[in-house]
Amino acid sequence: MSxxxxxxxxxxxxxxxxxxxxxxxxxxxxxxxxxxxxxxxKNIISGLNIVGEIVADRAAASLAFSDxxxxxxxxxxxxxxxxxxxxxxxxxENEVFSEYSADVETLIKCDDYNEGKSIxxxxxxxDVYKLILLEGQAIxxxxxxxxxxxxxGQTIESIKLSALIFIGLMVVAAYVSGRVLNRIIxxxxxxxxxxxxxxxxxxxxxxxxxxxxxxxxVLVESFNKxxxxxxxxxxxxxxxxxxxxxxxxxxxxxxxxxxxxNVDLENEIRQRAKIEEELQNLNETLEDKVQARTVELxxxxxxIGGIARSAGMAEVASGVLHNVGNVLNSVNVSASVIREQxxxxxxxxxxxxxxxxxxxxxxxxxxxxxxxxxxQIPKFLSLLAGQLKEEKKNLYEELDQLSSNIDHIKNVxxxxxxxxxxxxxxxxxxxxxxxxxxxxxNMQGINQYEIQVIKEYESVPMLYVDKHKALQIIxxxxxxxxxxxxxxxxENKAICVILKKNNSNVSIExxxxxxxxxxxxxxxxxxxxxxxxxxxxxxxxxxxALVANELGGKISVSxxxxxxxxxxxxxxPIDEQPEA
Amino acid sequence: MRIAFLTRILAIAFALATLFSxxxxxxxxxxxxxxxxxLLNFARFIYWPMGSFSSAEAxxxxxxxxxxxxxxxxxxxxxxxxxxRSITVNYKEDINNIAGCHILFVGESGKEDFYRISSTMPxxxxxxxxxxxxxxxxxxxxxxRVDNKIKFSINVTQSTKSGIKYRSQLxxxxxxxx
Numbered sequence: 001m002s003x004x005x006x007x008x009x010x011x012x013x014x015x016x017x018x019x020x021x022x023x024x025x026x027x028x029x030x031x032x033x034x035x036x037x038x039x040x041x042k043n044i045i046s047g048l049n050i051v052g053e054i055v056a057d058r059a060a061a062s063l064a065f066s067d068x069x070x071x072x073x074x075x076x077x078x079x080x081x082x083x084x085x086x087x088x089x090x091x092x093e094n095e096v097f098s099e100y101s102a103d104v105e106t107l108i109k110c111d112d113y114n115e116g117k118s119i120x121x122x123x124x125x126x127d128v129y130k131l132i133l134l135e136g137q138a139i140x141x142x143x144x145x146x147x148x149x150x151x152x153g154q155t156i157e158s159i160k161l162s163a164l165i166f167i168g169l170m171v172v173a174a175y176v177s178g179r180v181l182n183r184i185i186x187x188x189x190x191x192x193x194x195x196x197x198x199x200x201x202x203x204x205x206x207x208x209x210x211x212x213x214x215x216x217x218v219l220v221e222s223f224n225k226x227x228x229x230x231x232x233x234x235x236x237x238x239x240x241x242x243x244x245x246x247x248x249x250x251x252x253x254x255x256x257x258x259x260x261x262n263v264d265l266e267n268e269i270r271q272r273a274k275i276e277e278e279l280q281n282l283n284e285t286l287e288d289k290v291q292a293r294t295v296e297l298x299x300x301x302x303x304i305g306g307i308a309r310s311a312g313m314a315e316v317a318s319g320v321l322h323n324v325g326n327v328l329n330s331v332n333v334s335a336s337v338i339r340e341q342x343x344x345x346x347x348x349x350x351x352x353x354x355x356x357x358x359x360x361x362x363x364x365x366x367x368x369x370x371x372x373x374x375x376q377i378p379k380f381l382s383l384l385a386g387q388l389k390e391e392k393k394n395l396y397e398e399l400d401q402l403s404s405n406i407d408h409i410k411n412v413x414x415x416x417x418x419x420x421x422x423x424x425x426x427x428x429x430x431x432x433x434x435x436x437x438x439x440x441x442n443m444q445g446i447n448q449y450e451i452q453v454i455k456e457y458e459s460v461p462m463l464y465v466d467k468h469k470a471l472q473i474i475x476x477x478x479x480x481x482x483x484x485x486x487x488x489x490x491e492n493k494a495i496c497v498i499l500k501k502n503n504s505n506v507s508i509e510x511x512x513x514x515x516x517x518x519x520x521x522x523x524x525x526x527x528x529x530x531x532x533x534x535x536x537x538x539x540x541x542x543x544x545a546l547v548a549n550e551l552g553g554k555i556s557v558s559x560x561x562x563x564x565x566x567x568x569x570x571x572x573p574i575d576e577q578p579e580a
Numbered sequence: 581m582r583i584a585f586l587t588r589i590l591a592i593a594f595a596l597a598t599l600f601s602x603x604x605x606x607x608x609x610x611x612x613x614x615x616x617x618x619l620l621n622f623a624r625f626i627y628w629p630m631g632s633f634s635s636a637e638a639x640x641x642x643x644x645x646x647x648x649x650x651x652x653x654x655x656x657x658x659x660x661x662x663x664x665r666s667i668t669v670n671y672k673e674d675i676n677n678i679a680g681c682h683i684l685f686v687g688e689s690g691k692e693d694f695y696r697i698s699s700t701m702p703x704x705x706x707x708x709x710x711x712x713x714x715x716x717x718x719x720x721x722x723x724x725r726v727d728n729k730i731k732f733s734i735n736v737t738q739s740t741k742s743g744i745k746y747r748s749q750l751x752x753x754x755x756x757x758x
Contacts, residue, residue, distance in 0.1 A: 061749030064621040065732075066614075070753045135624050135663065 010185045017177040018170070025169055029162040037155050041148075044083060044126055045119065048146050051081060052130035056142040059089050059098070059132050063140050068098055075100035078144070085125070086145040092138060111143050124148055187216045191223060204231045324409050331409075334402040341394055346387045353380060412441070428462045429470065431506060431572075435497055438474040445482050452494040460499050460506045463572050465551050470572070473544045473555070477510040477568045480540065483533050484514030484566060504573055505553065511567040517559035525557055548572075609651065614730055615710065615723060616653040619683055622706060622721060623662040625750035629743050632682060632704045633665070640665040643681035645672040646690020649710070681705050686719065694718070703743045715758060720744060724755060731755035 004012060055074060062071035071089050075098055078084045088110035089097040096110045111117075111127070115138055120127040125145050132140040187208075194208050204227050210220045360367035360374065367374035439446070439453060446453060463470075478495065485493040490513060498509040517525065524530045526545045541555075548555045552573045559566035619642060640662045642654065654669045661667065670681065675693040678684055679702050686694045686709040694707070698718025701707070707714075708721045715722035715735045720742065722733050734751065735758040751757060 058749055058752065061621075061625055061747070061753040064624065065618060065753045067731075067753045074752075134621075135661075 009188065010181050013181050013185070014174070014177060017181070018174055021170065021173045021177075025166055025173075029166055033155065033158050033162055036158055037151070040151050040154065041121070041126070044146055044148075044151065045121070045128070047081075048084070048126060048128040048144050049119075049130075051078065051084065052128045052142055052144045055087065055089075055144065056130035056132045059142055060134050060139065063089065063091060063097060063132055064134055071098035072100070074098070078102075081146075083146040083150055084144060085147045086143075088143050089132065089140055090143070091140045097140060108145065113141055115141075117141075122148075124152075184216075187211055187220060191216075191220060195223070198227065204234065324412055328405075328409070331402055331405045334398045334405065338395055338398045338402070341391055341398070345391055346384055349380070350384060353377065353384075425468075426464055426466050429465055429467045430462055431460055431470075431508060432457050432499060434467065434471050435474055435499065435508065438471060438478050439497070441475055442478045442482055445479075445486075446495070449482070449486055449493060451482065451485055452492070454494055454496040456496065456498040458500050460501045461574060463506060463574065465572060469547045469551060473547055473570055474508060474510070476540045476544045477508075477555075477570065480568070481510050481512035481514065481566075484512050484516070486514075487533065488512075488514035488516075488563065488565075490514070501574075502571070505571040506574060507569050507571045509567055509569045511565065513565040516562045516564040517557070517566050518562045522557070522559070526555075544570075609653070611730065612650045613653045613656070616650050616657055618723070618730070618732070619685065619708060620657055620660055620662060620667075622708065622750070623683060625747040626706060627745040627747065628663065628682070629704050629745075638665065639668045641668050641670055641681045642683045642685070643670045643672045643678055644685045644687060645675055645678065645694065646687030648687055650685075678702065678705065683708060685709060686711065686714070701742060705742065706739070706744050707742075726755055733758065 004015070007015075055078070058074045059071055061067070062074060075087045075089070078087050078100055079102065085102045086108040087100040089099075090110055090113045091097045092113065094113040099110060101108060111129070114129065115131060117129045119129065125147055128144045128146075130142045130144075131138045132142060191208060194206050198204060198206055207224050207227065208220045210217050210224075356373065356377075357364060357367075360371070368377050369375070435455075435457075445451075478497075481495045485495065492513075494513055496509070496511040498507075498511065500507045500509070521530075521532065526541050528542045530542070545555050548570055553571045555568060555570045557566065557568050623640065642657065644650070644654070648654070648671060657667050657669065672678055672681070672684075675690065675697055682704070683706045686707060688711060691709070691711050691714070694709075695717050698707075701718075706721065707719050708723070709719050710723035711719075712724075713722075715733050715738075718738060720735050720739045722735075724731050724733055732754055733756045734746065734754045736746070736751070737758060739746065
């Protein structure tokens with residue numbers, strides 16, 4: 001295989017040519033010889049058939065008339081056929097009637113009578129069997145045997161001749177192919193040589209002559225064109241190279257410059273990175289600061305919430321303090337009275353009496369009996385005892401008053417304590433109880449200013465609320481009503497507390513006939529820091545509204561104007577009460 | 581010595597062969613059995629003219645005139661067929677009444693009558709006999725003996741006159757032709 005790869009195109013083609021020619025010629029000759037042999041056999045068979053027919057026809061009469069001689073002479077006529085070596089006639093009774101043998105020495109026997117047998121082809125002989133018919137009835141058979149010796153000889157001769165023809169034709173074919181191939185290959189060989197020269201010497205000016213217009217011609221043309229193109233490209237390349245050299249020089253220059261710029265840029269980048277880093281640090285601290293500030297704000301927020309809550313609590317406390325304050329006033333009065341009485345006590349007279357007695361230590365009885373002053377002593381002591389008794393009675397009265405007032409303070413403080421600590425806890429509350437407590441806390445003022453309290457309580461369900469918050473609001477509202485009444489300065493001051501059950505809520509209305517609210521102030525009423533009363537802190541209503549909101553309810557207000565009283569209604573929803 | 585021995589062997593063989601054939605043909609019955617078969621074979625090697633048979637089914641008539649030398653051997657023919665036709669055997673008393681016969685065998689006693697009418701015989705009748713000189717006196721096929729074998733000679737001229745045409749095979753087998 002590698003041998004074929006290494007050999008030239010011409011040799012390859014020659015090998016292919018010869019191989020194909022060999023195959024074709026050999027096949028043709030083999031087929032021809034075979035065909036010849038088959039044909040010869042066919043001819044022999046057909047000849048034998050004819051001969052057999054004739055012999056059989058002629059033998060009919062011989063058999064019919066038992067004429068052996070005529071049968072013999074009939075068979076003897078076969079002598080003219082060289083290939084026929086033997087013939088015989090056998091009667092229907094299977095007796096050999098007549099025999100013919102071309103060569104007496106050949107020991108051939110007549111085959112047995114067999115009506116069905118007609119031909120038998122062997123390697124050396126062909127036998128043809130013919131029935132001898134008389135009026136359609138078989139009366140015997142004729143066997144004619146032909147030797148294939150001649151045919152075989154002829155076949156061998158044919159093969160020999162074929163081989164000779166084959167060799168002759170192969171020689172001619174090889175010679176002619178060689179010549180033709182040379183003609184075909186020559187331009188390719190030339191092309192190869194020229195292309196080798198071109199590559200070896202880099203000489204692109206070489207050109208080939210076009211000798212034909214077939215594929216090779218086209219190849220030559222293309223080759224020449226290609227060389228033209230290469231030359232053209234070379235020229236262009238040289239030009240480009242010159243240009244490139246120039247460009248390269250300037251490029252170098254630019255590169256240098258660029259390098260400098262790059263260095264600058266790098267520096268700048270470094271600086272920027274630094275700044276960025278700083279910025280990031282700043283950012284981080286800023287974040288920290290923001291966080292810290294947020295915490296502060298949150299704390300502040302909480303504080304504000306606390307303040308508001310404390311404000312509410314202050315409201316309560318102020319209520320409490322007010323009450324306590326009032327009572328303390330009484331306590332103070334009682335204390336003053338007691339002091340005054342104690343100051344006015346006649347104990348100094350007693351001291352003078354004691355001193356007088358001390359002077360008359362040795363004769364007290366004489367002194368009392370005889371001295372003017374001493375005589376007065378028992379009368380004085382009796383008077384003093386009456387005075388002291390009176391004093392004691394007054395002091396007892398004052399102390400009772402004081403004790404009752406202190407009890408009152410204790411009660412107020414203990415009520416305040418009952419709300420303390422429950423802040424933020426929701427529980428079931430009887431609203432009327434809350435209202436009562438609020439009234440109690442404000443009771444001192446109410447009594448002091450002779451305010452009439454009118455209660456209109458409907459039966460309302462227990463509400464689930466933060467008791468403390470609700471109380472804060474009610475106290476705030478009652479306290480506001482109280483101040484409104486005080487500021488109003490009317491004679492028949494009255495607060496009306498109305499508890500009402502509506503569809504989904506309970507309303508607590510605190511109505512007064514006090515100073516009323518000017519329409520201008522109506523809209524600012526719940527604003528933070530809005531105050532109309534001197535001494536008010538300005539976030540009582542604001543906080544109450546917020547807390548009412550927290551409880552799920554709200555506070556609404558109505559007033560017919562300045563001096564016409566006002567009504568505050570707090571509503572607390574019923575339906576939001578969870579199962580206790 | 582050897583040649584003498586061979587000669588003697590050959591002589592014995594020849595003698596035996598002769599004896600055998602004599603033995604076969606010496607028997608008169610066997611002879612006429614053969615001749616009867618030959619009659620049939622003659623019929624088979626002849627092109628019978630179109631007018632020989634009255635119809636497609638018409639029988640093939642073998643007639644015997646004069647003394648019948650076949651004995652019962654002709655009866656054997658009755659079971660055979662010629663050209664697919666059944667065979668009848670007629671013994672003729674009157675030589676003038678032979679129309680319809682296809683083969684006429686003439687016995688020894690009938691020869692004078694036959695010779696008399698032979699020239700005016702009806703057409704298409706093959707005449708056969710074993711009377712010596714039959715073939716030359718107006719007959720067509722004459723049985724003869726050659727080397728103790730039964731052969732026959734054919735008078736083709738006479739036959740042609742009578743409209744009888746033989747197949748070549750028969751002529752080849754014939755001992756001689758006239």
